[in-house]
Every structure is written in structure tokens, then in C-alpha cells.
Amino acid sequence: xxxxxxxxxxxxxxxxxxxxxxxxxxxxxxxxxxxxxxxxxxxxxxxxxxxxxxxxxxxxxxxxxxxxxxxxxxxxxxxxxxxxxxxxxxxxxxxxxxxxxxxxxxxxxxxxxxxxxxxxxxxxxxxxxxxxxxxxxxxxxxxxxxxxxxxxxxxxxxxxxxxxxxxxxxxxxxxxxxxxxxxxxxxxxxxxxxxxxxxxxxxxxxxxxxxxxxxxxxxxxxxxxxxxxxxxxxxxxxxxxxxxxxxxxxxxxxxxxxxxxxxxxxxxxxxxxxxxxxxxxxxxxxxxxxxxxxxxxxxxxxxxxxxxxxxxxxxxxxxxxxxxxxxxxxxxxxxxxxxxxxxxxxxxxxxxxxxxxxxxxxxxxxxxxxxxxxxxxxxxxxxxxxxxxxxxxxxxxxxxxxxxxxxxxxxxxxxxxxxxxxxxxxxxxxxxxxxxx
Amino acid sequence: xxxxxxxxxxxxxxxxxxxxxxxxxxxxxxxxxxxxxxxxxxxxxxxxxxxxxxxxxxxxxxxxxxxxxxxxxxxxxxxxxxxxxxxxxxxxxxxxxxxxxxxxxxxxxxxxxxxxxxxxxxxxxxxxxxxxxxxxxxxxxxxxxxxxxxxxxxxxxxxxxxxxxxxxxxxxxxxxxxxxxxxxxxxxxxxxxxxxxxxxxxxxxxxxxxxxxxxxxxxxxxxxxxxxxxxxxxxxxxxxxxxxxxxxxxxxxxxxxxxxxxxxxxxxxxxxxxxxxxxxxxxxxxxxxxxxxxxxxxxxxxxxxxxxxxxxxxxxxxxxxxxxxxxxxxxxxxxxxxxxxxxxxxxxxxxxxxxxxxxxxxxxxxxxxxxxxxxxxxxxxxxxxx
Numbered sequence: 001x002x003x004x005x006x007x008x009x010x011x012x013x014x015x016x017x018x019x020x021x022x023x024x025x026x027x028x029x030x031x032x033x034x035x036x037x038x039x040x041x042x043x044x045x046x047x048x049x050x051x052x053x054x055x056x057x058x059x060x061x062x063x064x065x066x067x068x069x070x071x072x073x074x075x076x077x078x079x080x081x082x083x084x085x086x087x088x089x090x091x092x093x094x095x096x097x098x099x100x101x102x103x104x105x106x107x108x109x110x111x112x113x114x115x116x117x118x119x120x121x122x123x124x125x126x127x128x129x130x131x132x133x134x135x136x137x138x139x140x141x142x143x144x145x146x147x148x149x150x151x152x153x154x155x156x157x158x159x160x161x162x163x164x165x166x167x168x169x170x171x172x173x174x175x176x177x178x179x180x181x182x183x184x185x186x187x188x189x190x191x192x193x194x195x196x197x198x199x200x201x202x203x204x205x206x207x208x209x210x211x212x213x214x215x216x217x218x219x220x221x222x223x224x225x226x227x228x229x230x231x232x233x234x235x236x237x238x239x240x241x242x243x244x245x246x247x248x249x250x251x252x253x254x255x256x257x258x259x260x261x262x263x264x265x266x267x268x269x270x271x272x273x274x275x276x277x278x279x280x281x282x283x284x285x286x287x288x289x290x291x292x293x294x295x296x297x298x299x300x301x302x303x304x305x306x307x308x309x310x311x312x313x314x315x316x317x318x319x320x321x322x323x324x325x326x327x328x329x330x331x332x333x334x335x336x337x338x339x340x341x342x343x344x345x346x347x348x349x350x351x352x353x354x355x356x357x358x359x360x361x362x363x364x365x366x367x368x369x370x371x372x373x374x375x376x377x378x379x380x381x382x383x384x385x386x387x388x389x390x391x392x393x394x395x396x397x398x399x400x401x402x403x404x405x406x407x408x409x410x411x412x413x414x415x416x417x418x419x420x421x422x423x424x425x426x427x428x429x430x431x432x433x434x435x436x437x
Numbered sequence: 438x439x440x441x442x443x444x445x446x447x448x449x450x451x452x453x454x455x456x457x458x459x460x461x462x463x464x465x466x467x468x469x470x471x472x473x474x475x476x477x478x479x480x481x482x483x484x485x486x487x488x489x490x491x492x493x494x495x496x497x498x499x500x501x502x503x504x505x506x507x508x509x510x511x512x513x514x515x516x517x518x519x520x521x522x523x524x525x526x527x528x529x530x531x532x533x534x535x536x537x538x539x540x541x542x543x544x545x546x547x548x549x550x551x552x553x554x555x556x557x558x559x560x561x562x563x564x565x566x567x568x569x570x571x572x573x574x575x576x577x578x579x580x581x582x583x584x585x586x587x588x589x590x591x592x593x594x595x596x597x598x599x600x601x602x603x604x605x606x607x608x609x610x611x612x613x614x615x616x617x618x619x620x621x622x623x624x625x626x627x628x629x630x631x632x633x634x635x636x637x638x639x640x641x642x643x644x645x646x647x648x649x650x651x652x653x654x655x656x657x658x659x660x661x662x663x664x665x666x667x668x669x670x671x672x673x674x675x676x677x678x679x680x681x682x683x684x685x686x687x688x689x690x691x692x693x694x695x696x697x698x699x700x701x702x703x704x705x706x707x708x709x710x711x712x713x714x715x716x717x718x719x720x721x722x723x724x725x726x727x728x729x730x731x732x733x734x735x736x737x738x739x740x741x742x743x744x745x746x747x748x749x750x751x752x753x754x755x756x757x758x759x760x761x762x763x764x765x766x767x768x769x770x771x772x773x774x775x776x777x778x779x780x781x782x783x784x785x786x787x788x789x790x791x792x793x794x795x796x797x798x799x800x801x802x803x804x805x806x807x808x809x810x811x812x813x814x815x816x817x818x819x820x821x822x823x
Binding site: 066067069070073074077080081084085088109110111112113114116117119150151152153156159161162163164217218219249250282298309310313314316317318320321323324325327328383384385389391 | 453454457458460461462464465467468471472497498499500501502528530534535592593594595597601603640671672673675677686687690691692698701702705706708709710712713716717719720
């Protein structure tokens, strides 16, 4: 008993090494290892032995269909949950990352962290736009948008409960600041009027945001005149002229932030230094890339930790399921395996053949799991409360990298679940095995 | 009960297999316990028993807009309102933005409106008498190892002081407790005086974030809410008053559909678990057909064979499930102690009852087919190995 336990522990310790390697290795390296393995199977004597032993094993899978499915479905569950949760984190990260860039910079009041907390007075906004690093447009105006980020309670379409819709008042030069933004319906708002344009995700999320409808903001009627698509987190927002928003929300002539386009990303440090040296300005400056990346950091980390924890615990369950199944498979094939050994197959190929069989089931499970996650959740729209305390809409994104990491998990589970049964198969005394009924 | 020995030895007939299956059951219920604790925390976020007798008044435009302090006395005069508190979100940061917790400037009568926040009388008195005093929840105090007499510096994100400084320092004078398990999340907050806040802040003076009204009769809630909103109708600061529950529900629903996400994970976990243990039970019964036949030969009825197999699978689930939930209990306590403000509630009686029900249900489910097979087998065929 003691020897057996010691043996099992030793094998487990050895098994950990390839698992760690697998987790660390990038996908292409895993692929290369697989290719080398296939070459070994095809070209060497022991490899060919292993392959023919595997074929016998695979041929008997239909007889054990039920229990083989347990391995497959168990692993599909792990991979499906892992991929779905990571796709959520990835979607959130991508949406916010696309919002930022290195050649635009955002200026906030020092210490305020987010736009909604920040207040800049009118002079600060003017001073920032006058820095020499700011790009100018064809008419000679600095490409800078003093903005107000505030919010409105609007019922959401799904459950009818009030949601917080971000309202962004923007400056005249905003269209040159966000060149990716396209008006997909209607037209731009006219400066000075109570007109709104809605992002395509906001239009999907909130009631009364269709073209031509009227929204009540602080007792004043606002008309929706257009819908826009910018492919990033601004799609969750409603935009209007900053001066009119300021009037409606009693903001006087203050703003939340100023966003500027720099002549070149390289000038960011000079821009930051110029602003820091101005005693009139108590502000902080970030590239919009850094600003929006920081917003996604906390939440994506929580989702990743949650996803990985859930997947690890499920994987432990799946490993024991696979162990049970493969031990049973080896037990029912005792005679076959003993026969193979008797006619000259060596232990190594037998081990490899059982492992390959498990791994094939595992990879099939991984593909099924990732496939289900893809079918259900790719581009699935979700929303959460963003860093500015208002709704942020994003789509789940299942990337090839996520699928690859899901498959790596599947291989790891299959490897652990197949290794011990494979070793038992190889260590079985041939004579006993042949006598087995 | 007298068959427990028989069921037990049948269960551990194949030790390795049973232990492996048990471990998968443990993993599944560990996950169930952890996820249920998260789900509970979100479902009960902000909801409390005392909340039924409270209304919340926010700006109609958005909860981020502030309201004038001037309507305070008018709200107090609305018939049916017994006490009004007002609160400002402060949004200060302690040391690092990652240490997020609620910190709010409050009116001196906060603890009358929130009677579930238990603050010792002496500490309440100290709070009332200290201009820069602050009171924190017990969970938060434990997490940062704060004790009464400590100074707590917060970095303002919204409200700098008139002096231009961004640092506000408070004197910790009291620690409050919340008795109800499902309301423990409420202990992760810091409160300080609105008066001090309003005098010292650089802008926004004379405004409050929201009002909380304590009402005498919960059944009058709709009438009182309408009366409060009527006070500022057609002004430039229209209000929206609703029950605390309604407010919290609409706020929590904005985070994401936590219930759906957690529910789908649990679904995937238990589906896998049913297949896994079902397979084990089927194997176990298949191997034992001759034994079951002998049991029948010596006089066991069909029904008792059915019961024996079902009992075996329920027992398997119960042992593994109880171990898993106990582990989850330990893990949740550990995580809460280490990380502080996480959205997790201790595994309570309700989780245990739900867990036990699930164990019994899954046990019966996976035992059903093999048990039927055991019940239906014909002695002659089974003994002959057919």
C-alpha cells in the first residue's frame, strides 16, 4: 500500500512537469511538439508499434461509448466555461483598448481618476488647447475637445429598470479627434441646439433612443437626430454639444476633461511636461490609451481570476472522471493488451497508445466545449457599470488565442487522466492478463 | 438504517473508483458553494430587512446629480416621514485605487435611519462630538487593521479641499456592526460628517447626493414618495423617490446579469457531475449483478434492491457534497479574511439546505437507471452471467 502510494505520488510529481511546460508554451510550440510526435509515430519502430496499438484501442471505443463520452463531456464543460468567461474579459478589454490611442491625450483635474469625477474650469481648457504639441486642423484650429461627461437615468430595454446612460457633451473639433466615428443614421447634432446623437450600443440598450424620439433631460426636451458607430466604448454613449449640456446640467462654463490630438505620439512627454510646468494648471495628463486601459484593468482581472478558479476546480473533477473511465477501459481490455504484449509489443508503445486515446477524447472534448462557447457567446452583448458609473456595453470575443488556450487545458486534463491508467496497462503481468476472463 | 453497513461496503467495493468519483463530487460542490456565495452577495446587495421602511430620493436626471440641501426641511415635513438623512458620495481612495470601499459624508442622524448599523452609544456620542470623526464597518476595520483612535487619510477623487489639498484625514471614533449575515456587505463602508465635508470642500457647497427617508408605515410608501417628488416638480432639480429595494434592484441590475452567468456555470458543472457519477454507478451495478441476484435469492425484495442501489448513490453524493460544501465554507472565510471587500457572503444555512437538496436530487437521478436495472434483473439469468 505504502509503495503504491509512493509510486503514485512520484508519477504525479513527474506529470506536473509537462503540465507546467504546456501552460507556459505558446500555441505554436505546442503545435511543433505535436508535429514531432507524429513524425515519431510514423517513422520509428516503437512509434509504429504505438500507432497500431492505438488503432486497436480506438476501434474498441464504440463498445465503451457511454464512458468515453464522460471524458469528452467533462472536458467540454471545463473548456466551455473557461473560454466563455475569458471571452467576456477579452471583449471588455478590447472595447476599452480600442477607445484609446497613443496620439490623443486626455487632461483631467489632478487626482480625479475618471472623467465623471473631474472638473476643469474654462481657462484650463483653453490653456491646454494652446500647447504647441497639439495638432491643428486645416482651418488652423487646435484639434481639442473640451468635454463634459455626465449621465441620465433612462429605462433599459431588457428589464425596464432605470439604467445610467452616459451623456457626453463634446466640443466643435470632436469629429477630427475621433476620425473613426461614422454617422450610420440621421445626421450630426447642430451646435447650440438640444440635439443628441446616440452610439449604436446605447441605442440598443436604452428605450426612447431611436432616431427622431425625444428624451427628457432635466425637464428639457432633447431630440435624437443621429446614430453613430465608432467601434469602441463611445458606442455606449449619447453625444451632444458641450455648451448646451453644460446649460442643461447647470455646469456653468466648466468641463470634465479636455481631449487633444497630438502632432505625434512622440510629443506626449513634451506635452505632459509643458502642462506640468504651467502653475495655472492643476491637472493630470494621460494618453487615452493609458486612460482607457486602466479602466478595463480591474474588471478584466476579476473576471480572469474567477474564470481560472472555476476552470481549475472543474478540471480537478474532470481529471478524476477521466481517470475512472480510462482505468475501466484498461480493465476491460486487459486481455487485448496482454495479447499485444505477448506478441512482442513493448511497454512504451502500450503506454503511449492509451495516452493517445485519452488525448484524442480530450481534444475532441475541448473542441466541443470551445464550439459550444463560440456558438452561444461569440459577439454576445453584455453590459456592466463602467469606471464612470454608467453603462458600458461590450461584446464577448472568442479569439483564436482563447480557443488555443482552452485546447491546452483539454490536453493537460487528458494527459493527467490518461497517464496513470496507461502505466497500469503497461505494468500488468502478461500471464495474469492472458488468463483474465 | 440497519442496511447502512451493506450500502457502505457496496460503496467502497472498488476503493479507487469510489474515491475518484467522490473527489469529482467534492470539486462540484466546492464550486457550488463558492458561486452561491457570490450569487447571494449580489442578490442581497443593498437589500436589508429594515429597508422596507426606507425611501431613497435621488435626482430624476441621474443619481450622480446632486440635490439642494434646502429641500431637507420640506421633506421632513411630509406627513408619514419620521426621519430624513442625507448622504454625499465622496469616492475617496485609501492608499491605492484597488482598495475600493464606499466612503460617504452623512448627516448626524444616519444611525437613526439605519438602525441595523449597531454602533455603541459611547462611540456614537464621540462621533457626534468630533468634527473630523469617522465611523467604519467592522469588516472594513478588520481588513485594514484599523482601531479606534487611528487617523485615516483619504485621497479625494471628486472633492478637493478649499485649501487645494486632495488629502482628507479623518479620526476613527467608532466601529459599527451588522448582525444579519446576508447584510454583512454593509460593513464595508466609512462615514464622516457632511457638515465638515461641506465646509471644507472647494465647490458644490450646499448640495447633497441623495436623501434617505425613514417612514412610519411601509404601506404608505407610494403616497409619501409621490408627495416628496411633488415638492420639486417642475423645478430644475426634480427628484425621483422610490423604495430602497427598488433603487438597489435597478442599481445592481446594471453591473451585469450575475445570476445568469453564475447559473450557467452551475448548470454546466452539475450536468457534467450527473454524467460522471451516473457512469460510475452504472459500472458499479453492472459488476455486481451476480451479487444483487444473490441478495434477491436470499429473500430481498425487488423494492429493497432498488432502495439499496439508490441509497448507495445518494450516500456517495452526500459524502462528497458535504465535504465540498465544508471546503467552500472554509475557502469563503479565508478569502473574506484575506481580501476584505469581495462580493461573497459566508456559506449560510440556506446554501447548506439548497446543497443538501441538490445532493439528494442528483443522487436519486444518477441512481435511478442502475437501480431499475438491479430491481428488474431475473435471478436465474443474473446468476448464470447472462
